[in-house]
Amino acid sequence: MQRRNLLQQALAIAGASMATPWVHAQAAYPHQPIRWVVPYPAGGGTDVLARAVAEAMRPTLGQQIVVDNRPGASTNIGAQLVATAKPDGYTVLSADNAVLAYNEYLFSKLPFHPEKDFTYVGGLTRFPLVLVVNPNFKEGQSFSDFLAYVRANPGKVNYASPGNGSPHHLAMEMFKFRTRTFLTHIPYRGAAPAVQDVMGGQVPCMFLDLAAGLSVIQSGKVKALAIGSAKRAPLLPDVPTLAEVGVKDSEVYAFQGMLAPAGLPADITKRLNTELNKALASPDVVKRLQDYGMESLAGTPEQFHAMARAEAKRWGPIIKATGVKLD
Numbered sequence: 001m002q003r004r005n006l007l008q009q010a011l012a013i014a015g016a017s018m019a020t021p022w023v024h025a026q027a028a029y030p031h032q033p034i035r036w037v038v039p040y041p042a043g044g045g046t047d048v049l050a051r052a053v054a055e056a057m058r059p060t061l062g063q064q065i066v067v068d069n070r071p072g073a074s075t076n077i078g079a080q081l082v083a084t085a086k087p088d089g090y091t092v093l094s095a096d097n098a099v100l101a102y103n104e105y106l107f108s109k110l111p112f113h114p115e116k117d118f119t120y121v122g123g124l125t126r127f128p129l130v131l132v133v134n135p136n137f138k139e140g141q142s143f144s145d146f147l148a149y150v151r152a153n154p155g156k157v158n159y160a161s162p163g164n165g166s167p168h169h170l171a172m173e174m175f176k177f178r179t180r181t182f183l184t185h186i187p188y189r190g191a192a193p194a195v196q197d198v199m200g201g202q203v204p205c206m207f208l209d210l211a212a213g214l215s216v217i218q219s220g221k222v223k224a225l226a227i228g229s230a231k232r233a234p235l236l237p238d239v240p241t242l243a244e245v246g247v248k249d250s251e252v253y254a255f256q257g258m259l260a261p262a263g264l265p266a267d268i269t270k271r272l273n274t275e276l277n278k279a280l281a282s283p284d285v286v287k288r289l290q291d292y293g294m295e296s297l298a299g300t301p302e303q304f305h306a307m308a309r310a311e312a313k314r315w316g317p318i319i320k321a322t323g324v325k326l327d
Contacts, residue, residue, distance in 0.1 A: 029089055029268055033064040038094045039078025041071045041190055044162075045211045045292075046256060049124065050094045052288055056279035074165035074326055075099050076111065083112035087263035089272065092121065095259045097167045101311040105319040106165050106326040115309065119264035122273040123297025123304040124280070125289060126255035128229035129171045129207045130239065132222040137204040143225040143245045146205070147179060154182040160194040160206040163187050165326050168194075170315070171207035171228060171252040173322045178247050198222055209254045210235070210293040228252030235293045255311070257297060257304045273301055 036054055040046045047069060054065035070078035075098040085091035093099070100114055112118075133140035139149035150157050161169040164187045176183060186203055188194035191212045197203045199221045208222070214235060217224045224239045228251055232241060242250040258276055260269070279285055280298040289296055297304060 029271060030061055030063045032090060033066050034061070034089070035091050036065050036067050036094065037078045037082050037091065038067055038069050039071060039075035039099070040069065040094075042067075042069045044190055044192070045209065046094055046096065049211075049256065049288075049294075052285055053124065053276070053279045056282045056285050057275045060278060061275050074103060074106065074163065076103060076107070079103075080111045082259060082261060083117040085261045087119065087261040087265070089260065089264060089268040091261065092272070093118070093259040094124070094256055095308075096256045097170070097254060097311065097315075098165050099259070100255075100257070100308040101315045102165055102167075102170060102319065103326075104312065105316050106324060108325070108327050114312065115305075117262050118259040119262055119269055120301045120305040120308070121258040121260055121264075121269060122276045122301055123299055123307065124256040124258060124276075125211075125294040125297055126253045127210045127292065127294045128227050128233060129168060129209050129252045129254060130213055130217065130227045130236070131175070131205065131225045131242070132198065132208045132213065132217065133205040133225060134198055134201045134203075135220060135223045136201060137223075140205065140223065140225065143240070146225055147181070147245075150181045150183055151179070155184055157183045157205065158186050158203050159183045160186050160188055160198055160203040162191040162194050163189060167252065167254040168207045168209065170319070170324070173324055174250055174252060174318055175207070175242075175247065177318060177322050178250050195222070207252065211254075214291075214293055233293055255297065255307075257308065269301060 036050055038047050038050050051067050054067060057065060070081055079093060079099045082091055082093035103110055104114055133146060140146040159172050169185065194206055195208060195216060198206050199216065210233060216222050224236060226242045226245050227233055227236060227239050228242050230251055232239065277298045280296045
C-alpha cells in the first residue's frame with residue numbers, strides 16, 4: 001500500500017511538472033514576433049499607419065511586430081491569408097472599408113466572410129475623403145461649376161482612384177449616384193500615381209483621402225471642392241462639406257481597424273486591444289494622426305465591430321444601386 005501511494009505521488013509530481021511549461025507558455029503571450037498583414041503596397045497611408053502603431057505597441061508587448069505587405073484583389077489576398085491563419089494572436093490584419101464594408105457586395109463570391117471569419121480586435125483611425133480637382137481645370141474652379149460641367153458632359157470627365165473597390169472609388173460612385181452624374185473611372189495601382197496624374201492634369205479629378213492629400217491640398221497642387229465629413233475639417237476650414245454644397249447623405253470616410261482570425265481566445269483579444277489603444281494614445285501616434293487629419297477609433301472590439309457592420313449595411317444598398325461589381 002505504501003509503495004502504491006509513493007508511486008501515485010511520484011506520478012502526480014511528474015504530471016504537474018509536465019503541465020507547468022504549458023501553463024507558462026500560455027501565460028507568456030506573446031512569446032514570438034507578430035505578423036501584421038497590410039493588404040496594400042509598402043509606402044501607402046495604410047502601410048505607414050500600421051508601421052507607426054506597430055512600433056508604438058512593441059515596447060509593452062515585448063515582441064517585434066513585422067509588417068507583411070500583401071496587396072492585390074481589392075485587399076482580398078491579404079484578408080484571406082489572415083482569415084485562414086491559426087487563431088493564436090500571431091497574425092493580424094489591417095482592415096479597411098474594402099474588407100469590412102464593400103467587398104461582400106462588390107464580389108459575387110468571397111473566400112471569407114467579414115463577420116464570420118474574423119475576430120474584431122479594435123479600431124485604428126478614420127479620415128474623410130475630399131473631392132479635389134487639378135487647379136488648372138477651368139470647369140472646376142468651384143463646386144457648382146464642376147457639378148454643372150459634369151452634368152452637361154456625361155461620361156466625358158475622367159476621375160482617378162487608387163484602385164477598383166477602394167474607398168476613393170466608392171466615394172465617387174456615391175457622388176455620381178447622389179448627383180445623377182456620370183464620370184469615367186480610371187483606376188490606378190495606389191494613391192501616389194493617381195494623385196500625381198491629377199496634379200499633372202492627365203486626369204482632372206478624384207476623391208482623395210485627407211491623410212494622403214492634406215499636403216498637396218494645402219500647397220495648392222490640387223484644389224479641394226468639398227469634403228465628405230459631417231463637419232468641416234479643422235485643417236481645411238474653408239472647404240465646405242458635401243452636405244453644405246447640396247449633396248445630402250454623402251458622408252465618406254476611409255476607416256481602418258485590426259482583425260485577427262476567428263476563434264482568437266478572449267484573453268489574447270483583450271491584450272491586443274489594450275496594447276492597440278495604448279499605442280493610439282502615445283504621443284508620437286497622436287501627433288501623426290493630428291498632422292494628417294485622422295480621428296482615432298480607439299475603443300473596445302465590440303464598438304469597432306458595431307461601427308464596421310453599420311457601414312456595411314449603409315453601403316450595401318448604395319453599391320447595389322450603382323451596379324458596381326468587381327468580378
